[in-house]
Amino acid sequence: MPSITIVFYTIRFWFLATVLTLVLSITAVLVRLTDSSGNRSHRVSALWCRLLCKWNGVKVTLKGMENIQLNQPQIFLANHQGYFDIFALSGYLPVQIRWVSKASLFKVPFLGWAMRASDYVSVERDDRKNAYKAFLESIEKVKSGASIIIFPEGTRSKDGTIGPFKKGSGLLATRSGVPVVPTTLIGTYDIIQKGSGWIKPGPISIVISPPIQMDPKSKDKGEGELDRIRETICGNFAKGLNDGG
DSSP: OOOHHHHHHHHHHHHHHHHHHHHHHHHHHHHHTTOTTSHHHHHHHHHHHHHHHHTTTOOEEEEOGGGSOTTSOOEEEEOOOSTHHHHHHHHHOOSOBOOEEEGGGGGSTTHHHHHHHTTOEEEOTTOHHHHHHHHHHHHHHHHTTOBEEEOTTSSOOSSSSOOOOOTTTTHHHHHHOSOEEEEEEESOTTTSOTTOOOOOOOOEEEEEOOOBOOOTTOTTTTHHHHHHHHHHHHHHHHHHHHTTO
């Protein structure tokens, strides 16, 4: 049985998440009427994520800001520890982001409306034709000036470790021709663990490493660079745990 404190944190989180989703989702939809690019709607979605962190006692620290290129799109490759990865990255990365998210989320009232208004990409991962369509759409988003975030593990960590990166995860980065930014998340696993709805607030560190320009002519479809990116992320992750985040 969780402690009274954790029960309080959990009730507070889900209450705030519900209220913010209702209010800011409608705002994002209305804002889209004045901006067909989705940029302003994404800023509303980013505000939703920042408030979820701040109002739930989750302090986010961004290290390596100088490695983020503000004047061009890039692809952030990040480890996936928990739900708060999305809140932290979307809320605190100072660039326009277009998420690639599973299609079922777009069907959720309010949340799905805001995601469409923010011009995010819907994908059916089990449908190869649809997945390829989403792949091409993601490249178009990058060409239009937005950045993309990829979780190469494909799913959230079950035990707090960093899993293997799926083959082909670097294909979008290779085909897009934009810099790839290794991005390390530390602390999100303990806030909401996979399979649990209980909330335990704590600090989050986002470590941004120097960008890498992947070779579009790479014979291994970027898998060699992907391995090196994983090594960078794992090294930052281990250092962050040893330093206490």
